[in-house]
Amino acid sequence: MIVIHGGHFSSLDGFYEEVSKVLMRDTDWKVGTLDGFDDILYGGFGVFENKEEIEIIWKESQKSQEDLGLKATQEFYENKIKQGKPFNRELIQQKLNDLTEGKGQTLFEILVEIIESHTNITLTLS
Template identity: 80%
Template sequence: MELNTSNNNRKMIVIHGGHFSSLAGFYEEASHVLMKDADWKVGTLDGFDDILYGGFGVIEGREEIDIIWKESEKSKEDLGLQPTQKFYENKIRQGKPFNIELIQLKLDELHKGKGQTLFDILVEIIESHTNITLRLE
């Protein structure tokens, strides 16, 4: 990822799908750019969502942000069906504090071809922030 300020004073964050091939790699990338001078690192989906609210790291608040995800097709594959299944299976194996029933439902939906992949979840998290515009490239 890289951070730029565009001409219209919107911060622009670039996610390079070529820099990672796993969810852990995505977290590392997000931490590197979004949490530059902070001690805190992104390590969960909720944590990624939290930093997008701003107030710490490079996002100061509800400012307008552009996120450009380059090589998004590679990321879509890297964070697709199989990695998502493993992600859910690991949570089920770990048990508490995870809601095993909910995770099993998500895994079942995935097997039926209806569930969200990790890529879909990350896109949804970004798009849930109305001050952030996401562009997949």
Template identity: 85%
Template sequence: MLNTSNKNNRKMIVIHGGHFSSLEGFYEEASEILMKDTDWKVGTLDGFDDILYGGFGVFENHEEIEILWKESEKSREDLGLKVTQEFYENKIKQGKPFNIELIQQKLNDLNEGKGQTLFDILIEIIESHKNIILTLD
């Protein structure tokens, strides 16, 4: 959903947590709302970060936008500890090209209660873009 009549002249982009329950589902949602009418689809965390720079989706480079993440608590649970552990375990099983030592450390941190879940990582990626305001609903 795109709302270009936002009172602060920011383009409003809405992520609906009710539309997905997995990382792959999040990528599909992000592709649908951020990459509308393009052939490119989000498929990795790095790819998600890349599209937030703008210029080849629904907003331009450095354009001021706001992302409203509806049902974010559902997403926090869906992309929480268990799914993140599986995400790292799958990368370790796959081996190359992944940095197994780094991923094992991230998994260890997660298991010790001090690591980031996939939800936390997605939030950090969004917040690293200074032209984007994130609102969790």
């Protein structure tokens, strides 16, 4: 069982630090992107093996849902648009527009979707 504690962070960077601490213990590699987070969930490095059945409990997930909600997601996309390359500005602008229109996903929803896409992982939000 792996515990992500929403009380330990209030931003996406803080989330990355938390999951690096709990999933990548005793390694030099740290999570720093959504793709990187997805990669470590395949296992084989860090605290569990490839395709090993694991349970992730996300404590204080309601706090995380608020912290990584609409405002944080808007800032995330706006920063990528400002940064430009290597990011696809048009795609990110569309994601920002979708979010503003109530059709897009928040960072919290994206993270949950990433976890749930791994069939060997059971996620419990508490």
